Amino acid sequence: MSEDHTNRLGAIHRELHSHLPSEPALRVKALESLLVEKGLLDPGTVDAWIEVYTEEIGPKRGAELVARAWTDPAFHDRLLADGTAVITEIGFEGLAGGHLRVVENTPAVHNLVVCTLCSCYPLAVLGIPPNWYKTAAYRSRAVRDPRGVIAEFGEVISDDLEVRVWDSTAEVRYLVLPERPAGTEDWDIARLADLVTRDSMIGTERDLGRRLGAG
Known part of the structure; x- marks a missing residue:
């Protein structure tokens, strides 16, 4: 040969x-x-659960919360005051795994969520956590070098921007409320929700304005 x-x-x-x-x-x-x-599992049931977590529960629920907060000041204030009460009220409770606290990005502050002990995550509003969220590298480096970690996701956080790192636990889960991009003032909730990403609600993405072309 x-x-x-x-x-x-x-x-x-x-x-x-x-x-x-x-x-x-x-x-x-x-x-x-x-x-x-062995007849112990119905493949249709597995497919149904996967669809629920990826399509229904998934980040779409969190994105809906964000879009509503962007468009409804009263809802925004209630979500920041008591995230658990809000998701219970609209039927998103169940798999949040405890108290849900929503932290808001501003022109002066950026928030990043991590779980240093394991992989606590607001399942009820973000679905299944990404694999990288559960790695030891992310869990340790997000605390020690949050700007460096965020940079690896394609975002550069300027030195004059305060970065706050929130450590999730079994009792408290965090969701980041990203800033609403300029130029979306006339968008409805559905269109705004399509703009919101899972990573922006964890904090590894900040500038959703970069996605306006796809919106």
Whole structure:
């Protein structure tokens, strides 16, 4: 077999394997298949729960809260005063995992949320936490070097902007209320909610104005 042919086969092999799921994903799939085979799990139920968490619960709930706070001063004030009462009132409670506190970004302050002990997260309004949120690297560095961490997500926080880091626990979960971008004064709640991202409600993204072109 020629060297060129061997190289081409190697390239094909690498290409095929590059599309394989990660090892944890493969383990989960194997476990799911085993449970389905033994009649202990309905695959339709798994699909339904995934859809609920990614499409219904997910960050869309949090984005709706943010959009309403941007457009309704009274709702804004109540959300900041008692986030738990608000999400209970509108039916978003249940998986928040305790008291929900909403902290607001301003021209002078930027907020970043972390859970240094594990991965406490407001599931009821943000859905499933991203993998990076649960890593030891994020949990430690977000406290020691929040500006550096945020920069790795593509944002540069100026030195004159105060950065406040909030440490979630099983009793208190935090949600960042990002600043409303200029130029959205005439937008309705649905359009505004589409502009809000999960990362902006964690605090690793600040400038939502960069997304106006896609809005």
